[in-house]
Amino acid sequence: MLGRSLHLRHLDAGSCNACDWELAALLNPVYDVRRLGIDFVASPRHADGVVVTGPVTRNLEAAVRRTFEAIPDPRVVIAVGACAASGGIVGVGYASAGGVDRVLPVDVYIPGCPPRPEAIIFGILVALGRLDARRRPCQG
Amino acid sequence: MDALRASAVGSVDADVGPRPSDLTLRLGRAGDLPAAAAVLIGPHAMALATVVATDETATPHRDLKVRYIFEPTAPGAPDRFVTLLISVDAARPEVPSLTTAVPAANWHEREMRDLFGIAPVGHPDPRSLVVHDGWPRGVFPLRKHFDGSRRVPVEPADEFPHLVAEGEGVFEIPVGPIHAGIIEPGHFRFTSVGETVLNLDARLFYTHRGLEKRMEGLSPLDAFYIAERICGVCSFAHGMGYCEALEQIAGVRAPPRAQLIRSIALELERLYNHVGDVGNICAGASFHYGTAIGARLKERLQQINERLTGNRFLRGLVIPGGVCLDLPDDLLAVLTATLQDTLAGFDSLIGRIEANPSVVDRLDDTGVLQHQAAVDLAVAGVAARASGVDRDARRDHPHGAFADPDPPDLRVATVSEGDAMARVTVRALEVRESIRLVGEFVRRLEPGLSRVALAEPLPGGRIGISAIESARGEAVHWLRTDAVGRVERYHLRSPSYHNWPAVALAAETAIVPDFPLVNKSFELCYSCTDR
């Protein structure tokens, strides 16, 4: 599994930024996820999937949908943190749609507020399995 | 006070409060507001700290209220907030705008127009700020009768009217809200000629989550967990600021050991931010060695955060009444050793930056914020001190261990150049000072209680106010309980709230490719600005 690569686009859908910093930490010399073939890319067009942090705010909902649409199929959606997974402390309200699955089809939920970097790596590797499962029929 | 009375046509009533050292001045006529503000800012050398609107239409007052809260700016001035309080007629919700005379009022006034429907008459910018395209007209989510859990339909809307320059050879460059890196969302509209930035119009509040509304009606002890999560990198500072405001309402003080532990954590938050920020500034200057070293040092500090508190962002330590974890001696020894290593690593990084002419060339004279602009916009934190503004809430509004009758001394670092290099220099000085302070706090720790209980229900109808120097500058918290002791209104003015307009000014002295560097040298929060 570790021989394969997964390129992800980060999408801040309205997080408090702690989940985002833990994603950034994955690239630091301690976790260095690039050694596992995982990287964060600048454009959704280059991505195999999206890592979403935060609930989906009203002011970002359109951008969240458009970013997802710009990613080629098959694509995975990974919800990082309590806000992305369920709405977390933000919940549903005038400014928030709640969890990411209210807006996008989520494949993997990574709990935590924020999840530790190890948990995020684990979740991404789970997602990698999901992606393979979906690819197989096309390849077969 | 006399000068204020003289400047007002109508009546001025003065009360002590919210804290015993503070003053609240009730202006009989809203029209007197600009003159009263001018007296505070001019002769009294005060700055706008925050603006808090409240909806009191369901109370016997049957009005809306706006509090314009000012604070002293002279180093060593007594810790005092002066509130100008005006009553606003709910049938005709208008106030005179302060923005042309007090530029720091700009966003505050646009925010209350969006969220409360209170119109700042004479405000130069008619555009919405917090609510974006498609928000229905006439719906004000922070009014009490608005149900905060309600989703409001998106209405068809025109494109947002960005401020752009036009002319031959002028280009418009839209960036965001979704950015290429792992960073928070915001939209930047540059107009440029060649590489030169003519104008930058920044649009924020993409991460507006309605958190202040969400906290209303909750027990203040429950709402604390939301306050602690408004912002990731200010988690501890905001958690602590909320607690200090709540403790005023409850009439309790956290015990001395808790105050010291809070101050240790506040410095640890400053440390991992400042160290990480210097690394990220290296990224903006394409100095990848520095980026990697900064990231490694920051990671080490976040790992020590986790060992001390169980959370890499120091969440779960501060709690209303004190701290809910003690720091045993063996952990403190690990902390001290880690900080000594960090200091050595950080000094070496700064040495490499200063010895690298191509990095210094990128930083020198880049993104200059003039001293007067920093004063006018009431800029906070590193950006203020790098433009020669000698303000630091640890000294100006003593909190944590600094509120001790015999407080440790604090050397506030200021330089005058106002460029990206100056902001690196201030961070470097503050990292060393924070490490020294943690050592001092650890030495002062004595066995004792780490927490006192807050009895529920909390006293009703009381206000608490606090100002905390977070890694990103002064944050001002304002909390009021309702008749039965729940959260009636909470407002956070984050440090970045006053600093964003300064980034736009500084960017206009730079070239487009330097914008990431300018932005990283300020390193502002979106999430606690947007809330």
Ligand code: SF4
């Ligand atoms: S889950 Fe927690 S850390 Fe992540 S965005 Fe939400 S509040 Fe922040």
